[in-house]
Amino acid sequence: MPEASAIQATGLSLGYAGAGGPVRVLSDVDLIVGKGEFLTILGPSGCGKSTLLRAVADLLPTMDGNLSVFGRTPSEARSSREVAFVFQEATLLPWRTVRQNVTLPLQVGRKSISRPVEPKPDHWLDLVGLSHLADRYPHQLSGGQRQRVAIARALQCEPDVLLMDEPFGALDEITRDRLNDELLTIWRRTGATILFVTHSIIEAIYLGGRVLVLAANPGRVQAMIDLAPLKDENGFCRRESTNVQETAAHLRRLLQEGSLTA
Numbered sequence: 001m002p003e004a005s006a007i008q009a010t011g012l013s014l015g016y017a018g019a020g021g022p023v024r025v026l027s028d029v030d031l032i033v034g035k036g037e038f039l040t041i042l043g044p045s046g047c048g049k050s051t052l053l054r055a056v057a058d059l060l061p062t063m064d065g066n067l068s069v070f071g072r073t074p075s076e077a078r079s080s081r082e083v084a085f086v087f088q089e090a091t092l093l094p095w096r097t098v099r100q101n102v103t104l105p106l107q108v109g110r111k112s113i114s115r116p117v118e119p120k121p122d123h124w125l126d127l128v129g130l131s132h133l134a135d136r137y138p139h140q141l142s143g144g145q146r147q148r149v150a151i152a153r154a155l156q157c158e159p160d161v162l163l164m165d166e167p168f169g170a171l172d173e174i175t176r177d178r179l180n181d182e183l184l185t186i187w188r189r190t191g192a193t194i195l196f197v198t199h200s201i202i203e204a205i206y207l208g209g210r211v212l213v214l215a216a217n218p219g220r221v222q223a224m225i226d227l228a229p230l231k232d233e234n235g236f237c238r239r240e241s242t243n244v245q246e247t248a249a250h251l252r253r254l255l256q257e258g259s260l261t262a
């Protein structure tokens with residue numbers, strides 16, 4: 001793990017307001033994500049993966065403990081546009097072209113942003129391989145292309161932290177594999193710290209430098225697994241290699257254990 005930390009959680013608990021008082025979702029999370037690290041996150045449905053990303057993005061207040069982004073509060077990090085989010089659905093505006101969708105975040109809430117960013121939509125569209133479609137509208141794109149627009153839109157803010165919540169979950173496997181490779185290339189070029197939630201064990205192994213496994217009932221950290229030994233000198237691994245399959249089987253067992261506990 002690189003020396004400087006991008007995200008640090010200590011004794012962090014997160015949850016929501018319920019009818020009978022606050023409902024805790026994740027408890028006692030201790031986590032250090034290094035600057036420039038690619039961390040993948042696995043866990044059973046409802047264990048709090050999205051909740052964790054929301055807290056980093058300052059979309060949810062912390063209940064207990066401490067959470068910092070580059071040594072600052074999530075709110076401070078958000079106001080200087082250090083954090084960007086990519087969701088499972090691309091959520092593009094249908095009446096705006098691809099290029100106009102990419103520049104959107106720079107036109108929204110501009111007053112509260114302390115770090116100005118020059119709009120370079122074509123640069124970011126080029127990086128995700130879509131510059132030839134800049135003048136199209138979202139309905140003229142495939143699901144994979146729409147998701148690449150969403151990634152370009154997030155990158156355009158030049159975030160230090162990119163939060164990705166099952167961004168490729170709705171795509172077919174071939175498209176997903178291709179976008180995995182594109183994302184790794186983009187990650188290397190930008191040096192961003194990435195937190196990437198997925199349901200796919202193989203995707204978690206292929207993309208991550210480490211994988212964080214969360215357990216449910218109660219939501220908590222179950223394990224952190226270093227994936228570096230699986231990667232070649234360029235940071236890639238073969239999905240079908242024996243090592244990868246063994247790690248996948250190990251992760252599958254952890255996920256089974258973590259979804260049963262009460």
Ligand SMILES: Nc1ncnc2c1ncn2[C@@H]1O[C@H](COP(=O)(O)OP(=O)(O)O)[C@@H](O)[C@H]1O
Nearest residue numbers: 016017025043044045046047048049050051052
């Ligand atoms: N806005 C909300 N209000 C109340 N409870 C919520 C809200 N969002 C999520 N939850 C609850 O928090 C738990 C974790 O949700 P989530 O983080 O979305 O899980 P995951 O992403 O791991 O599937 C679930 O039990 C879910 O019902």
Ligand SMILES: [Mg+2]
Nearest residue numbers: 049050051165
């Ligand atoms: Mg989720």
